[in-house]
Amino acid sequence: MPRYFTDEHEWIDVEDDLATVGITDYAQGQLGDIVFVELPAPGTAVEKGKDAAVVESVKAASDVYAPITGEVTEANPALEEDPALVNTSPEEDGWFFKMTVADPSELEGLMDEASYQEFVAKL
Amino acid sequence: MDSDEPLPLDPLPLDSWHRAQGARMVPFAGYEMPIQYEGIVAEHTWTREHAGLFDVSHMGQLLLSGEGLDAALEAILPIDLSTLKVGQQRYSLLLDENGGVLDDLMVSRWPDALYLVVNGATKWDDIATLREHLPDEITLQHLDEQALLALQGPKAADALARHVTGEHPLSALTFMKFGRYTLAGHAVTIARAGYTGEDGFEISLPASAAEDIATLLCGEPEVKPIGLGARDSLRLEAGLPLYGHDLSPETSPVEAGLVFGINKRRRTEGGFPGAGRINREIAEGTARKWVGLKIEGRLPAREGAEVFAGADLVGTVTSGGFSPTLGQPIAMAYVASAQAAPGTLLEVEVRGRRLAATVSPTPFVPHRYYRGS
Numbered sequence: 283m284p285r286y287f288t289d290e291h292e293w294i295d296v297e298d299d300l301a302t303v304g305i306t307d308y309a310q311g312q313l314g315d316i317v318f319v320e321l322p323a324p325g326t327a328v329e330k331g332k333d334a335a336v337v338e339s340v341k342a343a344s345d346v347y348a349p350i351t352g353e354v355t356e357a358n359p360a361l362e363e364d365p366a367l368v369n370t371s372p373e374e375d376g377w378f379f380k381m382t383v384a385d386p387s388e389l390e391g392l393m394d395e396a397s398y399q400e401f402v403a404k405l
Numbered sequence: 406m407d408s409d410e411p412l413p414l415d416p417l418p419l420d421s422w423h424r425a426q427g428a429r430m431v432p433f434a435g436y437e438m439p440i441q442y443e444g445i446v447a448e449h450t451w452t453r454e455h456a457g458l459f460d461v462s463h464m465g466q467l468l469l470s471g472e473g474l475d476a477a478l479e480a481i482l483p484i485d486l487s488t489l490k491v492g493q494q495r496y497s498l499l500l501d502e503n504g505g506v507l508d509d510l511m512v513s514r515w516p517d518a519l520y521l522v523v524n525g526a527t528k529w530d531d532i533a534t535l536r537e538h539l540p541d542e543i544t545l546q547h548l549d550e551q552a553l554l555a556l557q558g559p560k561a562a563d564a565l566a567r568h569v570t571g572e573h574p575l576s577a578l579t580f581m582k583f584g585r586y587t588l589a590g591h592a593v594t595i596a597r598a599g600y601t602g603e604d605g606f607e608i609s610l611p612a613s614a615a616e617d618i619a620t621l622l623c624g625e626p627e628v629k630p631i632g633l634g635a636r637d638s639l640r641l642e643a644g645l646p647l648y649g650h651d652l653s654p655e656t657s658p659v660e661a662g663l664v665f666g667i668n669k670r671r672r673t674e675g676g677f678p679g680a681g682r683i684n685r686e687i688a689e690g691t692a693r694k695w696v697g698l699k700i701e702g703r704l705p706a707r708e709g710a711e712v713f714a715g716a717d718l719v720g721t722v723t724s725g726g727f728s729p730t731l732g733q734p735i736a737m738a739y740v741a742s743a744q745a746a747p748g749t750l751l752e753v754e755v756r757g758r759r760l761a762a763t764v765s766p767t768p769f770v771p772h773r774y775y776r777g778s
Binding site: 314315317318320336338339340341342343365 | 440441444445446449634637638702703704705707726727729734756
């Protein structure tokens, strides 16, 4: 299952026409202690590069963008109870939402793991 | 907490020390400052349980001296200097002609001078305002070769006492008193005060000694360095205002609940900027008040969020965040005085969502100042 990364520090796993989205370990480290995650409801249409979720840390609110265009099919119910999962397991249990892949060609502009690590190393 | 100043950022005396401790640095008040080291919640909790060292060297330290100083400063600040004795510190306010707040500050009496600590972001304007209104006989020194460190928390006194000698033992220094001490061979002044609600100290020391002293204090088992992020969450829990957010030229100290900063004699005598409005508000009340809000759920309401009573817009949040101690969102807001009583049920709007909020007494977390054993 290929994993792609955006320069806004989201990751996206794609399996056929369904994708899972979250934020990277680097992103959670920058945000600090996360106290609330506002997720899009199933059925919400999201657009590549546009707001899809909001992460509230102790310090501030930060937008999370949709890495691709599609429709949200499921929001991670675990984050409602335990938003700190985003800190402890950002790239596994702390996933944000699942969505459809409206246009697979949008994935082509995203980074793979190695390119993303290179990108982060320069920040 | 953010600063929009486009000016080049100056490094503080401890800049490289902060980086060596793993701090993430951000622009604040014209300087690069540490926002956090290990994480805001861990640093917050450490300070509430042990002791935290805060670098507040961005703040302005001013020394005023000269013939007729008390009368000259009383013409600018609503303070009663006749009751401020050597070794005492007091909170005061710099007001404009309309009674709006230009800054909040601390005034201490030294044997032959008055020592002021003002906010970092406003210090240059404050110096200009003071210089404009003070007569030529008064000397205003900006002590920009001094650093300022705050050591805060229930274990602060234990840690500091191991390293200071002075005219009085540290235990004789009660809340809002200050004295001269020797700390690791350096001459310093120490005030028992701070911005966390905990017992603690503010230490003015030569900038050249800042690294030595920060290293020494953080070598104590009770002490860790703490960043601006936890400084903000600690002061919010303590119900203390932050200039530029909770206080501004558009707010009066009376609606902010800072009447204690207008000393009693000055309320009757006046003779300070904005006295007409301030003393009228003290007598008649204000249309709005600055209150604490406890918010249901986990979603914090931030500065700018609107406050409603039913369909009516009744106020605005000026500071808000998540309280690590209480485990829930808290905020400070100006609300209509009719809605300001503790227990009043209101709503705060965040991204189109209405959150239940209750007007709560402040501080949210009780102050634990040291007033003597």
